[in-house]
Amino acid sequence: MTTTEPNTDAPMPAPVGIAARAVRATKSYGSGDTRVVALDEIDAEFEQGRFTAIMGPSGSGKSTLMHCLAGLDTLTSGQVFIGDIDLSSLSEKKLTTLRRDKVGFVFQAFNLIPTLTAIENITLPMSLAGRKPDDSWVDRVITTVGLGDRLTHRPSELSGGQQQRVAVSRALASRPEIIFADEPTGNLDTNSGSEILNFMRQAVDEFAQTIVMVTHDPVAASYADRVVFLVDGRIVHDLASPDRDAIIDQMKHLEVGR
Amino acid sequence: MLRTTLRSLWQHKRRLISTTVAVLLGVAFMAGTFVLGDTLDNSIDELVGEVTVGIDAEVRGPELFDSGFGALRAPVDASLVDTVAGVDGVEDAAGYVQSMSGRILDSEGEALGQTNGAPTIFEAFIPNGDLSGYEIVDGRGVEADDEMVLNRGATDDADLAVGDQVEITSALGRDSFTLVGIYTIKGRDSIAGAVTASFTPTVAQELAGLPGQFQLIYATAADGVEQPELADAINSVLPEDSGGEAITGEQSSEELSDSFSEGLAFFSTFLLIFALIALVVGSFIIFNTFSILVAQRGKELALLRAIGATRRQVLVSVLVEAILVGLIAAFVGIAAGIGLAIGLVALLDSIGLELPSSGVVIAPATVVWALIAGVGVTLFSAMIPAWRATRVPPIAALRDVATDASGTSKVRAVIGIILFALGLFMLTPAFGEAPDSAALPSVGLGAVLLLVALVVLGPVIARPAAKLFGAPLSALRGTPGHLARENAARSPKRTASTAAALMIGVALVGFITIFAESARASIDDQITRGLKADLILQSESFDVGIPLEVSTMIAERDDVAGVASVRQGLVQLTMPDGSNSTTFMGAVDPEVYPEAVEVQMAEGSLSDLRPGGIVVDARQADERDIAIGDTITLTFPTGSTAEVEVVALSEDPQLLGLYTISHEDWSTNVPNQTDGIVFVSAADGVDVEELQASIEEAIEPYVTVIVQDRDEFLGSIAAQLNTALNVIYGLLALSLIIALIGIANTLSLSIYERTRELGLLRAVGMTRAQLRSSVRWEAAIIALLGTVLGVLLALALSYTLVQALGPQGFSTYDIPVTSLVVIVAVFAILGVLASVLPARRAAKLNVLEAIATE
Numbered sequence A: 001m002t003t004t005e006p007n008t009d010a011p012m013p014a015p016v017g018i019a020a021r022a023v024r025a026t027k028s029y030g031s032g033d034t035r036v037v038a039l040d041e042i043d044a045e046f047e048q049g050r051f052t053a054i055m056g057p058s059g060s061g062k063s064t065l066m067h068c069l070a071g072l073d074t075l076t077s078g079q080v081f082i083g084d085i086d087l088s089s090l091s092e093k094k095l096t097t098l099r100r101d102k103v104g105f106v107f108q109a110f111n112l113i114p115t116l117t118a119i120e121n122i123t124l125p126m127s128l129a130g131r132k133p134d135d136s137w138v139d140r141v142i143t144t145v146g147l148g149d150r151l152t153h154r155p156s157e158l159s160g161g162q163q164q165r166v167a168v169s170r171a172l173a174s175r176p177e178i179i180f181a182d183e184p185t186g187n188l189d190t191n192s193g194s195e196i197l198n199f200m201r202q203a204v205d206e207f208a209q210t211i212v213m214v215t216h217d218p219v220a221a222s223y224a225d226r227v228v229f230l231v232d233g234r235i236v237h238d239l240a241s242p243d244r245d246a247i248i249d250q251m252k253h254l255e256v257g258r
Numbered sequence B: 001m002l003r004t005t006l007r008s009l010w011q012h013k014r015r016l017i018s019t020t021v022a023v024l025l026g027v028a029f030m031a032g033t034f035v036l037g038d039t040l041d042n043s044i045d046e047l048v049g050e051v052t053v054g055i056d057a058e059v060r061g062p063e064l065f066d067s068g069f070g071a072l073r074a075p076v077d078a079s080l081v082d083t084v085a086g087v088d089g090v091e092d093a094a095g096y097v098q099s100m101s102g103r104i105l106d107s108e109g110e111a112l113g114q115t116n117g118a119p120t121i122f123e124a125f126i127p128n129g130d131l132s133g134y135e136i137v138d139g140r141g142v143e144a145d146d147e148m149v150l151n152r153g154a155t156d157d158a159d160l161a162v163g164d165q166v167e168i169t170s171a172l173g174r175d176s177f178t179l180v181g182i183y184t185i186k187g188r189d190s191i192a193g194a195v196t197a198s199f200t201p202t203v204a205q206e207l208a209g210l211p212g213q214f215q216l217i218y219a220t221a222a223d224g225v226e227q228p229e230l231a232d233a234i235n236s237v238l239p240e241d242s243g244g245e246a247i248t249g250e251q252s253s254e255e256l257s258d259s260f261s262e263g264l265a266f267f268s269t270f271l272l273i274f275a276l277i278a279l280v281v282g283s284f285i286i287f288n289t290f291s292i293l294v295a296q297r298g299k300e301l302a303l304l305r306a307i308g309a310t311r312r313q314v315l316v317s318v319l320v321e322a323i324l325v326g327l328i329a330a331f332v333g334i335a336a337g338i339g340l341a342i343g344l345v346a347l348l349d350s351i352g353l354e355l356p357s358s359g360v361v362i363a364p365a366t367v368v369w370a371l372i373a374g375v376g377v378t379l380f381s382a383m384i385p386a387w388r389a390t391r392v393p394p395i396a397a398l399r400d401v402a403t404d405a406s407g408t409s410k411v412r413a414v415i416g417i418i419l420f421a422l423g424l425f426m427l428t429p430a431f432g433e434a435p436d437s438a439a440l441p442s443v444g445l446g447a448v449l450l451l452v453a454l455v456v457l458g459p460v461i462a463r464p465a466a467k468l469f470g471a472p473l474s475a476l477r478g479t480p481g482h483l484a485r486e487n488a489a490r491s492p493k494r495t496a497s498t499a500a501a502l503m504i505g506v507a508l509v510g511f512i513t514i515f516a517e518s519a520r521a522s523i524d525d526q527i528t529r530g531l532k533a534d535l536i537l538q539s540e541s542f543d544v545g546i547p548l549e550v551s552t553m554i555a556e557r558d559d560v561a562g563v564a565s566v567r568q569g570l571v572q573l574t575m576p577d578g579s580n581s582t583t584f585m586g587a588v589d590p591e592v593y594p595e596a597v598e599v600q601m602a603e604g605s606l607s608d609l610r611p612g613g614i615v616v617d618a619r620q621a622d623e624r625d626i627a628i629g630d631t632i633t634l635t636f637p638t639g640s641t642a643e644v645e646v647v648a649l650s651e652d653p654q655l656l657g658l659y660t661i662s663h664e665d666w667s668t669n670v671p672n673q674t675d676g677i678v679f680v681s682a683a684d685g686v687d688v689e690e691l692q693a694s695i696e697e698a699i700e701p702y703v704t705v706i707v708q709d710r711d712e713f714l715g716s717i718a719a720q721l722n723t724a725l726n727v728i729y730g731l732l733a734l735s736l737i738i739a740l741i742g743i744a745n746t747l748s749l750s751i752y753e754r755t756r757e758l759g760l761l762r763a764v765g766m767t768r769a770q771l772r773s774s775v776r777w778e779a780a781i782i783a784l785l786g787t788v789l790g791v792l793l794a795l796a797l798s799y800t801l802v803q804a805l806g807p808q809g810f811s812t813y814d815i816p817v818t819s820l821v822v823i824v825a826v827f828a829i830l831g832v833l834a835s836v837l838p839a840r841r842a843a844k845l846n847v848l849e850a851i852a853t854e
Ligand SMILES: Nc1ncnc2c1ncn2[C@@H]1O[C@H](COP(=O)(O)OP(=O)(O)OP(=O)(O)O)[C@@H](O)[C@H]1O
Pocket: A029, A030, A036, A037, A038, A056, A057, A058, A059, A060, A061, A062, A063, A064, A065
């Protein structure tokens, strides 16, 4: 994969390896007549330190792919790797600790534990691991995301945008190998949404964080280094350094193709 | 609307199971009590009917007084038997006398029958099988004074055969008789397991201490004479001065079974109290379940309202659900109760109380009460949640329904504090100068008010308390502990009512534990202070006394310095103001008693007690307005009466009874007197242990008498209290089980509600073990809250009651710290055990489905 047109001024860290990989990944539900193939022998690689967006029509398998990559769901056949680790070989307990230590999550909604304060939510994976969070790093994340004065608030006392910022901070705070975000801005207004996207972009550029984001929004996808298009459980297009218009073009193309 | 209700019920069926069980257990307990009572009642009716079927008329003496277990009647003169036999229409008549003051020894020389089990009855043999109901199946009837016959059950148990010499102990000492016959009673081996030994009338009269007298005369009618005719005929010839009366056999048998039923009714009432406690505890669980279900269905209910359902329809839909739950609980409860009763009857049978088993009796009243209890409790408990359901605004359909986190409403706090203060105020009479028994109703009401106040205040204190108890968890158990603490504090109402169910059970357990311990310590204190004797002789059966020859024999020993005894029995006292009181009264020898026991006196001295005098407990004297110099009339079970003058007031109820007369007066009025307790002081230089061993050997023939040193004596009192305590623990266990089911139930419902949150936790890396531990700790916090509140309540109430009862001999308030710590620990652990299933279910949640849950 080559980048012809870097869309930020920040120096691009050289790709040193693959953060996550799917090999002939297949996921199907049911059997016989009612069989639904959500992922159809997908091969994909997600490089370290890059921001990838996954797009596609509803029901095309975006969430399923993400869940399988993240160890939340298991494949029907094929393999997925986080780093060098083959997830299909892991026990449920190992998968859990892998999610805790190597993966970060941002969901569309309901990202936070209502009984915990913002800061407790941010450091949750680390305290679950019984690890002391790296304070200077957490501080840096919080400052970057701009949550300074809201840290001791509970989720119910935060706006939707603030809640998503906490969720992004949580994903970043434990320095996972990869962050998966499923429509993280889907519930937000344009302003809050672009703030979140900026943070993610910043995390990739400044901290060399790897992020995979599912989205329906071409503007959101344009923040990414690369957009993968999914239709009916298959990757149909792979767009590098996308801008909004190119994405919209591609989407129209897909609509017509269907 | 009904269809929606039914569908919702069906959808929640898993969640409603434990709720149903919570009501069901209480209903089963109640139904079981009723069925057992009715069954026993029926068995007794049947038994009495069978045994007395041949009796057409019964002659008895005038009523002396009510013993509390039926009327006590004077004996009639033996010569009356001939008078009755001579009456026109009488075919046959026989005198009957019985006593329960001894034991039969088996072939090994051991006393037959269990201590405090079915009784041993010495009675007059009636040759006419129609009258006695007995049929000699081996040997012959009694003909001479050195002969006896026994029921077949007894000879089987004791391994005795016709021709054997049978030893008995009685008030008269040891004696021996030749077993000449064995009988059955209407084909049965025994009457409800009792040992019935029949002797000649003369011997039976002697054993009962009624020489020349009978308690009853039975008669059969000649052919064609009806029972009422017969009774009338007999009544017309009974001498005026005999005071006796004849009744029909039917009436006699009815009165007999009635007197048994009365005793049973007392027992049933005692059990019912615990069934009611179980139902009250269960009602908290139901309240909680319906509250949570309504909250969880908030959106659905709002939608119903939005599309036009009226408030009434919503109310009805929730209540119908409650009624269905109540109905199921009631019917399954009745079935379980019947099973319980069958089991208990079998248990009674196995401990020797054999009853005719004509099947369990399921009275319509049992079913009605079980339905009322089951449906009533459920409906009542669901009332508030149902009403709350009607308050769900239609607009809520469009909003996110948050869990009810309220709890600290000002109104609630104010009402709770007012109730609490009122409760405390009601307790104050207990702390007065000299609280009398009038303080008790107030204290009782105060206790109930405090309990209600704590239930009302529960939601107010639940959050801070959960945070407090959970504080060490946050520090020690990391995130799972921290989450447990936050979750327990999350919806205070829910936590509070779950804890309240446990609080009630624990408060009762703690209360009786502390109370019993204080009673034990008080008795211990007083006895340790006043008891000077070295050894104490008692009979192991309450009804069998110590023959007087035992104390005479011991007094003659060189290694004994002194012997003092208390004789006791049922006596009716007629007070100066004319009121009557029936009580167990004691008699002592004022010369020697102070050597064995130092009694504290309020007025006068024990040595003032002489024949014709009585010593009264100062507190009794105060309540009944008795003063020194007053005259009290005593009526003894034999019918004799005596007037005694109050000579002194004592204040040592543990060491001297409430009323005490002299041995002389006792001997005059009570034939066959026995000692209830004998105190022995060792002579100087005699080793008490050796003396005990030696006396033990000497009294070997008196099988029911046991010798204890002071420590053993105190120990046996503690053991008796412990037995009573264990019975009550057993009966409260059900309520505690229900409370634990409540914890499991609340957690399951909460976990269901938190599905999404749990999914998120698992997604970001919480392991199953961590999740289980979090749920367990949440349960521990709730259990601890209930237990600690319960123990605090128990402490306050037991302290108050001990204060109120101070003048009645409660000198010591003793907190059994170890027991209380054990109670708290046990319930915290049981609370955790209750969470095992919900915790497992939580851990098994499918992460993806959980995240996707709306
Ligand atoms: N648990 C399941 N059982 C059966 N089919 C499922 C299940 N989960 C997903 N599917 C099916 O798999 C396919 C892919 O679903 P997925 O959720 O990955 O789509 P998506 O691309 O994320 O859609 P959207 O943009 O609407 O979120 C869909 O056809 C869906 O119906």
